[in-house]
Amino acid sequence: MEKKSVILDCDPGQDDAVAILLALASEQEIDLLGITTVAGNVPLSLTESNARRICEVAGRADMAVFAGAPQPLMRKLVTAEWIHGKTGIDGADLPDPTMPLQVQHAVDFIVDTCMKAADKSITICPIGPMTNVALAMMKEPRIIPKIREVVCMGGAVKEFGNTTPAAEFNIYVDPQAAEVVLSSGVPFVMMPLDVTHKALVTPERLQKFKDLNSPVGNVCGGMLDYFNRFDMTRYGFEGGPLHDPCVVAYLIEPEIFKGRNVHLAIETTSELTMGQTLADWWDIQEKTPNAFVCDDLDHDRFFGLLYERLGKL
Ligand code: RIB
Ligand code: CA
Secondary structure, three states: OOOEEEEEEEOOOHHHHHHHHHHHOOOOOEEEEEEEEOOOOOOHHHHHHHHHHHHHHOOOOOOOEEEOOOOOOOOOOOOOHHHHOOOOOOOOOOOOOOOOOOOOOHHHHHHHHHHHOOOOOEEEEEOOOOHHHHHHHHHOHHHHHHEEEEEEEOOOOOOOOOOOOOOOHHHHHOHHHHHHHHHOOOOEEEEOHHHHOOOEEOHHHHHHHHOOOOHHHHHHHHHHHHHHHHHHHHHOOOOEEOOOHHHHHHHHOHHHEEEEEEOEEEOOOOOOOOOOEEEOOOOOOOOOOOEEEEEEEOHHHHHHHHHHHHOOO
16 A cells, blocks of 8 residues: 555544554554644643654654644634543643644644645545644645545534534534535545444453553553543443544555445534534435545454554554
């Protein structure tokens, strides 16, 4: 498989942290050009420093980490400390990072990287609100033909939302940004709650992170132990959903996932259903599909990939 040139845009967040580690551990498939951070699970000052903390745990203090938008395009920032804890990666228990934060703004990094690249060569992976990606497209529309595909975690199609009954967190926080990215016409792959709610960190799976018996394994064990609680309590799940690593696993082994090409639309006006991702799953309106939406995965292959790769760090 051809190596992908990837920009990972995130809001760490315990699940973002595992996604970063999986990307760092998969250099055969992923040339990680940079990690851009956005306000989401917690404010930007924490998401950017958490991204650096996680790079340092993986021994990658050389990785370029950028800070981006501190708030959504048009709406007030909504954060999720109730799930992720005050630090955003509660359970990790990591010191302040010593590696530098890049001076360049994340949006300018995305623009500059794409403008220097060949057409259809850059894969952008938003696993938080899509504010940075939308701003980059708005600032410099000429980056759009440079993007191979956007592979995002967000949305809920046949599942209810996790932030309102209609909307999943990443899309709910910045629905206008998601609409800018979707309507840009770039190839769009979405990992919604429909698939991530099937990637549950059960007690047995959690133990296998701890059994890696490494700094990375210990940090993942501590983070996921904390992160599991919310969804297990709310939904009665046997574990917490490992949302964001689904995006990185798709880049490495897309055949782990199942989905379909559908017409997707995002609610950006009604406060009642703000951020809803409306997929025409049965092609009722016969509109041209504009997204590949996943709704299932081979969870044994998914977790096997995670343990195999994180075990290398
Ligand atoms: O709804 C789940 C998503 O919101 C994940 O990306 C999680 O990290 C939060 O950003
Ligand atoms: Ca996230």
